[in-house]
Amino acid sequence: MPQYPREQPIIEVKNIRKEYPLEDETVVALKRINLNIYRGEICCIFGTSGSGKSTLLNQLAGMEKPTRGCVYIGGVPISRLPEEELAAFRQRHIGFVFQAYNLLPNLTATENVALPLMFRGMPQEQREAIARKMLCRVGLAHRLDHFPSQMSGGQQQRAGIARAFITRPDIVFADEPTGNLDSATTAEIMEMICGFARKFRQTIILVTHDPEMAAYADRVVKLIDGEIVSDERTPHSQTSPNPQTAR
Ligand SMILES: Nc1ncnc2c1ncn2[C@@H]1O[C@H](COP(=O)(O)OP(=O)(O)OP(=O)(O)O)[C@@H](O)[C@H]1O
Ligand SMILES: [Mg+2]
Structure with missing residues (x-):
């Protein structure tokens, strides 16, 4: 990924619209989204069920292509890349x-x-040594050889976090990561995600409908009916760049 000066957003969303054509109607899931997200931000996409949160995450992560507009990551127009690239x-x-x-x-x-x-082609011994280290860092030193069915939900999600961060990605996307967990485990999981991100200045896109989870973010982008209705910094925000939604 090209290196940009600090102020350059890591994710730029330009005028995206997402329509899902159904048999006799078209669902407009995102209307006209413009958004800049900066390196190291923990950004929450917040809204009620059906407001378009997952749809937006899917466009940001390149899982789906927008009907109109483009998403850029590090300046690369990911909405236009061929599937293999x-x-x-x-x-x-x-x-x-x-x-x-x-x-x-x-x-x-x-x-x-x-x-x-x-x-990524890393030999088994080497990759499993790194995986064990990651599992120890998320508190699963005693579950290294367990299968998912032998672990609790919270333990499985810690392993999920270890897997997401093991490659030191620039951006981690999390769609309701604690949706199936109790509130004490939710706090542990969120602290783990935010702790990794702050340490390595990674960008987190967190989707949730839960105000308690949104409080972990630096910034909360609120969606209603496929549109951004507010974009605010939280009081403890640790990142400095200008978060203004580009319009
Ligand atoms: N593949 C699809 N085909 C048709 N409509 C879709 C599709 N995916 C999403 N939608 C519609 O787009 C709108 C936004 O859906 P989305 O899944 O983004 O909501 P959400 O905010 O993530 O909700 P939740 O909190 O329930 O997960 C909804 O009206 C939904 O019905
Ligand atoms: Mg969703």
Whole structure:
């Protein structure tokens, strides 16, 4: 990814619109979104169910292509990249934490966490050594060889976090990462995600409908009916760049 001066946004969203054509109607999930996100920001996409949060995350992460407009990451127009280049780009620069953890059931915690390094061609011994280290850092030293079905939800999500951060991605996307967890575990998981991000100045895009989770972010972008209705810094915001939504 090209290196930009500090003020250059890591993610630029220019005029995106997302329509889903159904049989006899078209759902307009995002209307006209413009947004700049800066390196090191923990940015929360906040809104009620159906407001377009996941749709926006999917466009930002290049999982779907917008109907109109373009998303740039580090200046690269990801909405226009061919599928193969996009997959390689995601592998290099992006990590994901999922609500349902998405660990592979027939792999151990260590093997699951090592997977992104396998896709990068790292030999087994080396990648599993790094995975074990990551698992220790998320407090799972005693679960290295357990399968997902042998771990609690909170433990599975810690492994999910270890897997998302193992490649030191520039950006980690998390869609309701604590949606299935109790409030004490939610706090632990959020502190873990924010702790990694602050240490390595990574950018986090956190999708949630829960105001308590939004409080962990530096910045809260609120959606209603596919439109940004507010974009505010939180009191403890640790990043300095100008967060103004580009219009
Ligand atoms: N693949 C799809 N086909 C048709 N409509 C869709 C599709 N995906 C999303 N939508 C519609 O787009 C709108 C936004 O959906 P989205 O999943 O982004 O909401 P959300 O804010 O993430 O909600 P939740 O909090 O329930 O996850 C909704 O009206 C939804 O029905
Ligand atoms: Mg959603």
